[in-house]
Amino acid sequence: MGFKKVIMAAAFVVQFLGTTQAQTETAQVAADKMAWFEQAKLGIFIHWGIYSVNGISESWSFFNNYISHANYLKQLDGFSASNYRPQTWVDLIKASGAKYAVITAKHHDGIALWDSKATHALTTTQHASAKRDLLTPFVQDLKKSGLKTGIYFSLPDWSHPYYDVETRLKKRYVLHDDRDRWANYVNYYQQQLTELSTQFAPDLLWFDGDWEHNAQEWQASQTLALLRKYNPNIIVNSRLNNHGDYETPEQGVPVVRPADKHWELCYTMNDSWGYQPFDTHYKTPNMIIRTLIDCIAMGGNLLLDIGPKADGSLAEEQVHILQELGRWTKKHAEAIYETRAGISQRFIQDKTAFSTDGKTLFIYVDAIKDGLLLEGISTPPKEINVVGQKKTLAFKQDAAGIHIDLKSVIFDPVATVVAVTFDQPPVFTEKDKPAVDLSTVFEQKDDKAAIAAIVQATAAGDNLFQGKLTEDGAFVDRQLMGLDTNLRAWISKHAEVLSVAGEGIATGHYAGHTALSQDKQTLYLFVEGQPTGPIAIKGLNNTIARIRIVGEGSMLQHQVFNKLYWSEIPGIVYIDIPKERLDQQMTIIAVLLDKPIALYREKVGAIESNL
Numbered sequence: 314m315g316f317k318k319v320i321m322a323a324a325f326v327v328q329f330l331g332t333t334q335a336q337t338e339t340a341q342v343a344a345d346k347m348a349w350f351e352q353a354k355l356g357i358f359i360h361w362g363i364y365s366v367n368g369i370s371e372s373w374s375f376f377n378n379y380i381s382h383a384n385y386l387k388q389l390d391g392f393s394a395s396n397y398r399p400q401t402w403v404d405l406i407k408a409s410g411a412k413y414a415v416i417t418a419k420h421h422d423g424i425a426l427w428d429s430k431a432t433h434a435l436t437t438t439q440h441a442s443a444k445r446d447l448l449t450p451f452v453q454d455l456k457k458s459g460l461k462t463g464i465y466f467s468l469p470d471w472s473h474p475y476y477d478v479e480t481r482l483k484k485r486y487v488l489h490d491d492r493d494r495w496a497n498y499v500n501y502y503q504q505q506l507t508e509l510s511t512q513f514a515p516d517l518l519w520f521d522g523d524w525e526h527n528a529q530e531w532q533a534s535q536t537l538a539l540l541r542k543y544n545p546n547i548i549v550n551s552r553l554n555n556h557g558d559y560e561t562p563e564q565g566v567p568v569v570r571p572a573d574k575h576w577e578l579c580y581t582m583n584d585s586w587g588y589q590p591f592d593t594h595y596k597t598p599n600m601i602i603r604t605l606i607d608c609i610a611m612g613g614n615l616l617l618d619i620g621p622k623a624d625g626s627l628a629e630e631q632v633h634i635l636q637e638l639g640r641w642t643k644k645h646a647e648a649i650y651e652t653r654a655g656i657s658q659r660f661i662q663d664k665t666a667f668s669t670d671g672k673t674l675f676i677y678v679d680a681i682k683d684g685l686l687l688e689g690i691s692t693p694p695k696e697i698n699v700v701g702q703k704k705t706l707a708f709k710q711d712a713a714g715i716h717i718d719l720k721s722v723i724f725d726p727v728a729t730v731v732a733v734t735f736d737q738p739p740v741f742t743e744k745d746k747p748a749v750d751l752s753t754v755f756e757q758k759d760d761k762a763a764i765a766a767i768v769q770a771t772a773a774g775d776n777l778f779q780g781k782l783t784e785d786g787a788f789v790d791r792q793l794m795g796l797d798t799n800l801r802a803w804i805s806k807h808a809e810v811l812s813v814a815g816e817g818i819a820t821g822h823y824a825g826h827t828a829l830s831q832d833k834q835t836l837y838l839f840v841e842g843q844p845t846g847p848i849a850i851k852g853l854n855n856t857i858a859r860i861r862i863v864g865e866g867s868m869l870q871h872q873v874f875n876k877l878y879w880s881e882i883p884g885i886v887y888i889d890i891p892k893e894r895l896d897q898q899m900t901i902i903a904v905l906l907d908k909p910i911a912l913y914r915e916k917v918g919a920i921e922s923n924l
Contacts, residue, residue: 410642
């Protein structure tokens with residue numbers, strides 16, 4: 314090999330090693346910058362803009378021609394921010410337990426909350442009755458508080474003369490016919506991002522609206538490079554044509570854990586992002602906290618939305634939810650922030666999460682009950698206690714798993730957290746469960762254990778009472794007469810299910826055991842103990858005809874939240890069960906459907922339409 318070739322080879326090796334090292338460093342930087350986000354678990358989204366004046370849909374109202382663009386912009390005259398107290402917002406956000414906030418610096422209507430100098434920019438400083446920069450004081454107070462700063466920025470600007478799309482039915486021009494005009498728009502929005510980067514130094518940039526153009530047209534790679542120029546550690550969501558760091562499912566709580574390592578559910582308190590006075594369909598604090606638990610258990614974050622009024626004040630309902638969130642998060646901090654996704658529902662029906670070191674398993678219990686059974690584990694626990702109570706719990710471990718006694722627990726009104734601590738990360742093993750037959754039921758030491766065995770067998774499709782029990786509760790098999798009187802009464806009461814029901818639905822849709830009628834048009838939900846709030850079903854793609862308590866006929870009401878009529882994603886069904894109608898052993902709820910059960914388990918993504 315000649316000298317020149319040696320030099321070239323050496324240069325190649327240096328270049329290769331440098332590239333590899335750079336890639337490694339980039340991967341390490343990515344891991345480091347996501348650390349705070351991964352541990353945050355709760356953020357607050359703020360949709361504030363002129364749409365709060367009339368209380369109408371943000372931007373979409375004129376895009377869909379529900380109101381003319383001219384009349385939409387007249388709201389600028391009423392956007393006063395006269396009662397805007399950014400420190401009050403920050404105090405509420407921090408007290409809620411949130412670790413970051415994301416505010417709409419500019420929605421699709423193009424109205425900037427800061428004093429943007431970009432060409433043809435609409436701003437609250439120049440064009441709204443507020444006549445001031447509303448973003449700066451909030452960001453300043455947010456940074457002083459120690460919370461991370463997130464800025465929402467819409468890629469489309471349906472009001473801007475350089476942007477191609479004007480409304481759902483109208484375009485200003487065709488991009489391919491006027492590339493210079495489009496280039497002017499890209500320069501415009503990138504200038505605004507430069508302003509946001511230099512003036513506010515955000516920790517997170519939350520894009521929206523990327524569906525209207527592809528990555529090349531948005532110049533997504535250049536935009537990402539621009540942001541990283543000012544902050545190499547900036548976190549960007551996935552809505553820059555997937556040039557980002559984490560996924561953003563919207564409104565629909567995932568049924569199964571998203572595939573992406575980092576994800577964040579953006580979620581409204583009622584059905585609206587911005588303030589709408591006639592939208593009183595608020596979720597209860599119980600529902601919101603349990604949604605947060607859902608996200609924690611699947612290793613994600615909850616970005617919960619508030620919509621301030623035009624004067625800058627907050628609706629009482631929103632303040633109340635934030636305060637109740639704060640009560641629960643303060644009490645259970647160790648089971649929230651530095652955690653990672655928990656174990657499969659096959660090992661325990663309740664939601665779970667691990668501490669970051671994997672040595673503590675947190676179990677979120679949203680019902681008052683006597684005990685828990687953690688299955689599939691041989692690792693011995695060091696101790697078990699109740700988070701926030703400093704109370705140690707009795708337990709025993711056998712071949713079935715770890716039995717945890719809850720009889721002495723003072724239950725939280727929403728969710729009690731049990732911490733199971735080990736000397737080393739526990740190992741869970743999925744085993745084929747031994748077949749359960751009636752002899753197994755006879756062998757149980759008490760009624761609750763016998764009923765638990767019956768429920769587990771029924772949910773798995775092993776019908777123990779087929780041919781031995783009629784649907785109206787009469788015992789055909791005389792062997793059953795040897796059972797305890799109370800147990801016989803429970804079996805007879807629930808004969809409708811136990812005599813003919815088949816295997817239940819997949820895990821993730823309901824936090825408990827389930828069964829299905831033979832025609833799959835009735836879903837049976839097994840309810841253990843006394844729920845702290847309504848029981849919930851996720852991903853049910855059916856219309857509910859009626860809901861009743863098995864064995865005693867009481868009809869129950871239900872509510873559906875986050876079912877958007879333009880979206881294929883089902884909402885969450887919440888069913889309230891009166892405490893006085895709960896069975897002391899195990900309650901069974903029958904949900905009659907309009908057709909054989911249909912379940913939605915697909916990926917939940919951004920909502921790209923709002924007709």
